[in-house]
Amino acid sequence: MAKTGQSRRRFLVALAFLATGFFFLARFLKPVAKSKKTLLTVAAKEIPSNGALVYREARVAVIRKSGKISAVSLVCTHLGCTVSATPEQLVCPCHGSSFDWQGAVIKGPADRPLPLYRVEERDGRIAVLL
């Protein structure tokens, strides 16, 4: 071995610098957006009793069942497609998962129930909170 030297030490130092550099680069690349707390609001009387309002773009359904108002997310827990609403259940068009209107899984590749959002009544309007 003719070359003496500190090549191993230099390699480790370079590695340490690279690791720190990548750590800070990762922090730079992940912005922390201040998220708004309310997903959407709707006038309470617009929600049909024993029915639901389906918002496809916001991906949420606001349900009134026996007087109680709830909000279920329409994002399929399998791979994220928006589930389609039918009178009996929510069916995902991508791989066939189906959920009931409380979000529980009936069948399909999905294994986690649809998340429910909290709702708050403010002045006759229902706010769906993130």
Add this chain to the structure above:
Amino acid sequence: MFRDFLKHIFPRIVLQRNLRITYTFCLGGLAFTSFLLLIASGLLLLFYYQPAPERAFQSILFLEESVWGGRYLRSLHRLSSHLFLVLIFLHTLRVILTGAYRKPREVNLVIGFSLLCITIFDAYTGYLLPLDQLSLWATQTGMELVGTTFLGTPVRGILVPDGVGQPISLLRFYILHIVLLPLSVLSLSGLHFYRIRKDRGLLPYL
């Protein structure tokens, strides 16, 4: 490999007295370093800036508020750009005052002067990008001025086809600022350094 690259930049024999800092104050080298800083900070800024009129200003605000190191990065880019221009001017001044433009270095003077013009134009196009009040009106007045020069109207038609601050013009300034002008600066700089070596380095009598 990097060491060999750095070594090849210098001639085989360098007189020790030529390494005094007051020889050239290393202005050209400092200018090029600030240009490299601009490239690095610009590359990172690319991740957040959005070149559309209704989103440009907002994206800069977002960068400053919600991104770690965002405010620092933007300031770094801006200050390096100021520094770059100052250093290039000082370098040109040094070249002229030390007569380093005489035979056989006239070609290099021309290359250097083109670099100066391209750099100024690069800074100008970059100035518009945040689309705040200062930028917009600076560009508006600048483009009016351009319109009054010889061949000004077609040049203006190419630079800002749909008016200052409109989508196509912003995009055009953006392309100029991040691709065309930096590539020109890089290639002309390479040529500039090649000519320095070809002319056997700095003048020996300063």
